[in-house]
Amino acid sequence: MKYSQRISTLGESLTIAISSLARDLKAQGKDILSFSAGEPDFDTPKIIKDEAIRAINSGFTKYTQVGGINELLVAISDKLKIQNNLNYEPNEIIVSNGAKHSLFNVFAALVDSGDEVIIPSPYWVTYPELVGYFGGKSVFIETDEDDDFKINPNQLKSAITSKTKILILTSPSNPTGMVYSKDELLALYDVIKDTDIIVISDEIYERLVYDNAGFTSIGSINDDMLNRTITINGLSKSVAMTGWRMGYAASKDKTLIKMLNNLQSQSTSNINSITQKASIFALNGDANMDIDNFVSAFSERRNLAHKLINNVKLLDVRLPQGAFYLFINIKKVNLDSMAFCKDLLEKEGVALVPGIAFGVDGYVRFSFACSEEQIKDGIKRIDRYIANL
């Protein structure tokens, strides 16, 4: 069969090698502890599940408006105004099948062949794949651990060319957990304001911020920045709803929202009707207590994992301010990140994600979205692995 050129550009995720090895070892009966999860281990709050059951029983099971029912768009608009100081009207929002689908549609609507998209590195694996899929060129800005893996205005300025169309910002970050402060965003705005660059702000981990670090949406810093920003968010990470598939994109450009609706109307149509009803509950504050409990549990696990990893010889890690990942520096171990992950998995049954999957070697990603017991057991094994090297 002759496949399209476009589909041939899509790469297999580098993490697959590790996850299939973990699966094989598990099938052989080996005791595997996985720290590779990109999702909370918590169950979806009961109040949200009950609302979904109510939606089914009341027959809310038919097609809906392509971009989401009005009640849901209003709930998102209210959430963005109240929690993020982002002034989007309901008709400036479209709901899709997870933030990943929102990003896919936004790239489809904006990226033409040859367009450059600036991606701070380390990055979430999907961005460059989508940019390439639509014929764009990813331009990476390498960040430094000493700068908390954040880009600064000078780096941004040097990456901009006449072909630059988009800058992607992810705060809190996957894989580093770092969060941009309002001052840092204002400094980036000083560069952006003299350009035509569109900022795609991926805020999927926005509720998961620790030590009252505070979170600022780049679109909230002023009206001009809001007009240049497409805000991406969803319920997967903050409300433990990864399987429900609810994400959204918001933009002051109503034509863009219309185009995204057109694209979605010709592909997936609306996200499932039951998720939409349940999502309203997740957004309007009814699940706030559950979310607070998630955040405080993540915060304790983060502190524990951070302390224990820094006690392991040859390993160093910064304290992340958000999300649920530690991005561990393994440079003192004489192995690249893929070799380290394979060897650790084979010898001690611990699965981590190699940094190279996020564009940088010398690091591994450890997800603390698991029990404290598993964290302690896993890090004990990592310690033994390093001691035996």
Ligand SMILES: Cc1ncc(COP(=O)(O)O)c(C=O)c1O
């Ligand atoms: C940075 C980032 N953006 C977006 C997503 C996608 O989330 P969703 O489950 O809403 O598609 C993820 C999931 O891993 C992520 O880490």
